[in-house]
Amino acid sequence: MTRTTLTIVLLAIAAPAHAMHISEGILPLPWAALWFLVAAPFVIYGCRELRRLSQDDLAIKPLVGLLAAVVFIISCMPIPVPTAGTCSHPCGTAIPAILIGPFVSVVISTVALLIQALVMAHGGLSTLGADIVSMGVVGSFTGYGVFKGLRRGGASLGMAAFFAGLFADWATYATTAAILASGIRGSDPFLPLFTKIVIAFVPTQLPLGILEGALTAGMVTLLARKRPDLLAKMGLITKGDSYERA
Amino acid sequence: MKGLNFQKSSSHPLALMDARVKLVAALCLLVMVVSSKSILFPLVAAGLSLLLCLTLKVRLKTLLIRFSEPLFIAAVVMLLKSFSGSTPLWSLHTPFIDIAIYKEGAMEGLRLASRITGGVAVVAAVGFSTGFTDILAALSWLRMPREITEIALFAWRYLFVLADDAQVIHSAQKNRLGYVGIRRSFRSIGTLCGALVIKAFDASQTMTTSMVQRGYDGNMPFLKHRPIRSVEFFPALFVVMLMGVLWAI
Numbered sequence: 001m002t003r004t005t006l007t008i009v010l011l012a013i014a015a016p017a018h019a020m021h022i023s024e025g026i027l028p029l030p031w032a033a034l035w036f037l038v039a040a041p042f043v044i045y046g047c048r049e050l051r052r053l054s055q056d057d058l059a060i061k062p063l064v065g066l067l068a069a070v071v072f073i074i075s076c077m078p079i080p081v082p083t084a085g086t087c088s089h090p091c092g093t094a095i096p097a098i099l100i101g102p103f104v105s106v107v108i109s110t111v112a113l114l115i116q117a118l119v120m121a122h123g124g125l126s127t128l129g130a131d132i133v134s135m136g137v138v139g140s141f142t143g144y145g146v147f148k149g150l151r152r153g154g155a156s157l158g159m160a161a162f163f164a165g166l167f168a169d170w171a172t173y174a175t176t177a178a179i180l181a182s183g184i185r186g187s188d189p190f191l192p193l194f195t196k197i198v199i200a201f202v203p204t205q206l207p208l209g210i211l212e213g214a215l216t217a218g219m220v221t222l223l224a225r226k227r228p229d230l231l232a233k234m235g236l237i238t239k240g241d242s243y244e245r246a
Numbered sequence: 247m248k249g250l251n252f253q254k255s256s257s258h259p260l261a262l263m264d265a266r267v268k269l270v271a272a273l274c275l276l277v278m279v280v281s282s283k284s285i286l287f288p289l290v291a292a293g294l295s296l297l298l299c300l301t302l303k304v305r306l307k308t309l310l311i312r313f314s315e316p317l318f319i320a321a322v323v324m325l326l327k328s329f330s331g332s333t334p335l336w337s338l339h340t341p342f343i344d345i346a347i348y349k350e351g352a353m354e355g356l357r358l359a360s361r362i363t364g365g366v367a368v369v370a371a372v373g374f375s376t377g378f379t380d381i382l383a384a385l386s387w388l389r390m391p392r393e394i395t396e397i398a399l400f401a402w403r404y405l406f407v408l409a410d411d412a413q414v415i416h417s418a419q420k421n422r423l424g425y426v427g428i429r430r431s432f433r434s435i436g437t438l439c440g441a442l443v444i445k446a447f448d449a450s451q452t453m454t455t456s457m458v459q460r461g462y463d464g465n466m467p468f469l470k471h472r473p474i475r476s477v478e479f480f481p482a483l484f485v486v487m488l489m490g491v492l493w494a495i
Contacts, residue, residue: 023319025288025365026358029281047393054464059454061393061464065400066446066453069408072401074439077412095443111398115405118373118381121312121366125273126280184323186354188330196326211432218436219443226440230447 021116022131022176024124027183035179036129039106042137046107053104064104067096068111074215075112076120090212091135094143094168095219098161099234102144109136130183134175143168143216157224157236158217165216169209173201258302258375263478265380266387266471271482272372278493279364285357287493288364295367304374312370313363320362324355378402387471396466404449408442415441 027035054060074092092112097105113131116122123131147164151157181194223231231237260268279288299309328335331348338345372381379399386395415438419425424434454462 021315023316023362023366024369025276025280025361025363026319026323027280029277032280043394044391047391050393050397058458058462058464059450061396061466062400062453062457063447063450065397066404066408066450067443068397068401069405070439070442070446072405073409073412073442077435092439095439099443107393107397110394111401114394114398115378115401117369119378121316121370121373124365125369126276126365184327184358186327193326193330196329200322200326211435214432215436215439218433219440222437222440223443227444227447230444 021113021123022127022134022179022183024117024121024126026124026180027127027130029126031179031183032126032129034129035127035133039110039129039132039137042103042106043110043132046103046105046110049101049103050107053100064096064100064108065111067099068108068115071096071108072112072115075116076122090208090215091139091169091172092212092215093135093139093172094147094161094165094212094216097140097144097168098147098164098216098220098236102140105140105144106132106136109140130179134179135172138175139168139172142171157231158221161220162213162217164213166209166213168216169212170205173205173209174198177201260298260302260371260375263375263482264472264474265376265384267474267478267482268372268376269381269384269388271486272368274486275368275489276365278489279361279368282361282364282493283357285353285360288360290492291364291489292360292367295364295371298371299367299374302371302374309370313366316362316366320359323362324352324359327355327358328352330354383471392465399466400453404446404453407449408445411445412438412442 050060050064071092074095075089077089093105093109096108110128110132113123113128113135117124117128117131143164146167147160150160150163155163177194177197180197181190185193220231220236224237228237275291279291282288296309328347328351331350331352333349334346335349335352336347376384379402382395382398382402386392419434419438423430425431
């Protein structure tokens with residue numbers, strides 16, 4: 001009975017999806033430090049990867065900077081979610097992960113999260129590590145992995161991008177729920193609180209994940225139609241490939 | 247995006263203070279807030295930081311926008327936590343549902359909410375009193391990876407241009423009924439993101455060409471920092487130590 005009650009209450013409060021940023025101060029110091037440690041190798045390797053790429057092409061750093069701005073704008077875009085009656089925000093990490101790889105995408109997410117933490121109070125400095133892990137690391141690697149896997153399996157560009165966006169979004173929120181539950185549970189058991197948080201995310205995140213998939217697919221499809229040269233430059237299609245063949 | 251455009255009050259002592267001093271002091275306060283066991287200390291930090299924001303002439307509306315998301319999350323966390331515990335504070339029994347709020351969970355929820363409020367307020371005071379590029383220069387001084395600060399500078403420079411472009415495209419799509427029906431909305435939002443990525447690609451090429459003409463070799467030079475003055479350092483140290491004493495109590 002209690003579980004049913006909680007489910008009803010949590011569906012009623014339906015956490016808005018901008019909660020993908022774990023808010024400033026919410027995690028105790030040891031947990032905040034732990035997530036910084038988890039995020040650090042990915043960020044450091046991403047920076048090294050970026051440095052290596054920029055030695056070959058001077059335009060890479062400005063491009064990555066502008067993609068960070070795009071991710072920032074996308075993740076600030078308010079989108080109405082009819083099932084929850086609230087506004088939500090996509091993550092946008094699948095897009096850079098598909099375009100320039102998951103490690104550089106972690107750097108892009110770090111920058112977008114840093115700007116959001118400093119100037120908009122979305123996320124925070126103490127929770128930056130946790131936010132990088134959920135949105136940057138898990139979101140980017142899930143999006144990239146799903147996209148590459150489906151493309152190898154013969155899926156079309158649009159289809160692969162759709163599922164990459166969908167699963168990147170859902171994986172981000174599942175990780176956020178796990179990080180939150182482990183950080184704020186105190187002496188309570190992990191699983192019940194994790195379930196409560198996941199239930200709170202469900203009304204916004206299920207439709208928003210689909211929207212994020214559509215957004216990623218729309219972006220890749222538009223690039224394939226209008227600027228296939230850019231996709232060829234990023235290695236997503238071979239030179240001379242048409243949109244239909246891709 | 248509205249919250250990005252706050253212009254700091256240039257004559258306020260906090261605005262004139264070196265960004266490195268402010269950032270280090272804020273990080274110390276943040277550590278204290280996050281590691282605080284009491285409800286009161288984060289609220290004191292929040293009160294002082296909000297007072298500073300108001301003396302910086304930050305409008306109440308801007309502050310409310312800045313705090314709307316964290317406060318909502320704080321409320322949700324309080325609610326989530328208040329369902330656990332053993333001492334009932336309040337309960338509702340109906341034939342269909344039973345709801346009970348427990349003392350232990352409610353107190354834990356309050357502690358979390360106070361930490362969120364304190365943490366957000368401390369960072370807001372730094373954000374409202376310091377330019378973003380100054381914060382980046384300070385982060386660079388604190389040994390943040392160079393790539394992150396460089397990418398952040400590029401992103402910050404073009405953020406407003408791309409946001410304006412996104413707004414124009416969105417308005418045009420809305421005027422042409424691009425958001426009528428779910429399928430059309432999905433297509434419109436995908437096109438909007440694709441258009442932004444194309445603009446980002448093109449702008450990065452133009453930017454690189456013009457930067458290379460001015461001697462860009464792949465590294466962005468940061469301005470050399472001036473020495474930190476004692477008139478900036480000691481007041482900040484005093485505040486941090488005072489708060490440290492309060493935290494220890």
